[in-house]
Amino acid sequence: MPNQRLRDSLLRNGFDLNAVAKATGVDPKTVERWINQNRTPYPRHRRAIAAMVRESESYLWPDALAPDAKKEITKSEVVQVYPHRHSVPQELWSHLIAQARMNISVLVYSGIFLTDDPTLIKTLRAKAEAGVKIRLLLGDPASREVARRSEEEGIGRGTLAAKVRNAHAFFKPLADTDHAEIRCHRTTLYNSIYRFDDEMLVNTHVHGFMAAHAPVLHLRRLSGGDLFETYAESFQGVWDDAKPPKW
Structure with missing residues (x-):
């Protein structure tokens, strides 16, 4: 074969x-x-x-690779573990975006915290013009998955959907000018994924906690490792099933 x-x-x-x-x-x-x-x-x-x-x-x-060798390499893929997303230094986000040369991929429901950076759209547009492939997976605000996550986080059934709609409006200019491809998903989101070439931040989701208060793994891809590849394949699976947004 x-x-x-x-x-x-x-x-x-x-x-x-x-x-x-x-x-x-x-x-x-x-x-x-x-x-x-x-x-x-x-x-x-x-x-x-x-x-x-x-x-x-x-x-x-x-x-x-033998299982023991793969296990050791996979452990080395973990650069840092942060107890909460809000404890990830802002400089790290800026560095990872700035150093990306091929691929920026984001899987979230809203990722509304990203909009705190007023220069983000300009930065992503410049990255796209330099040849970086930008893929954004946002939640479907009308989906039951978004409504359920909102309830589980204790912020009310419609609150997260409102954040998702705000994120759609924020990122829409990138799609309008072909600087990013944006799709909507109805996935039960176990992790939010932020990939920058061969580095990745994985925001785990914990029942009863908002994403900002859940742990984050900083991963760096190694050739023989499995951990980075697992999350990369997960992103691709959601991407393949997602649909263009109805602006």
């Missing part, structure tokens, strides 16, 4: 057999076997290919 993840990653980044062969120092026929016969490359070759296509080894070759 072919390695479809490897094939897709190479095609998406414009690499052919010869480019991979040159980067890894092997024959193109060997590269072809890695793809078409799902042969597993040596670790040094896996690292080189993962760096080329900006994917993790665990994504391209899920069974390549």
Whole structure:
């Protein structure tokens, strides 16, 4: 069975057999076997290919690493744990946005705290013009999931929906000028995800607490780790099922 993840990653980044062969120092026929016969490359070759296509080894070759090795790498993906979202330094948010070169992806219901930065729209527009892909997943304000979360947080059934509508209005100028793709979701949100290239802030959700008072994981992607990849795949799953907003 072919390695479809490897094939897709190479095609998406414009690499052919010869480019991979040159980067890894092997024959193109060997590269072809890695793809078409799902042969597993040596670790040094896996690292080189993962760096080329900006994917993790665990994504391209899920069974390549022994469980103990994968466990140790995954632990190292955790940069910092913050007890509450409001304890994450504002400078960290600004740094992560500023250093993003390829991808800014956000999964929230409202993320209304982001609108406290009056320069955010201007900054995101500039990032998009520089080639950064910006994807924003906002909640559907009419969904039962948003209403239920609002009740669970103890802020009243319609309060969160109002915040979501405010977030839609705030980010709409980005969509109007094609500087971001925005979709609405009806997901039961277990975590809010903020991805900036190979770094991520994951705001866990705790029953009975507002998101600002729940813990945040700061993750940095490592080639053989599973933790970052788990949340990245979760984001993609919600994105695939989401719909464009009805402005």
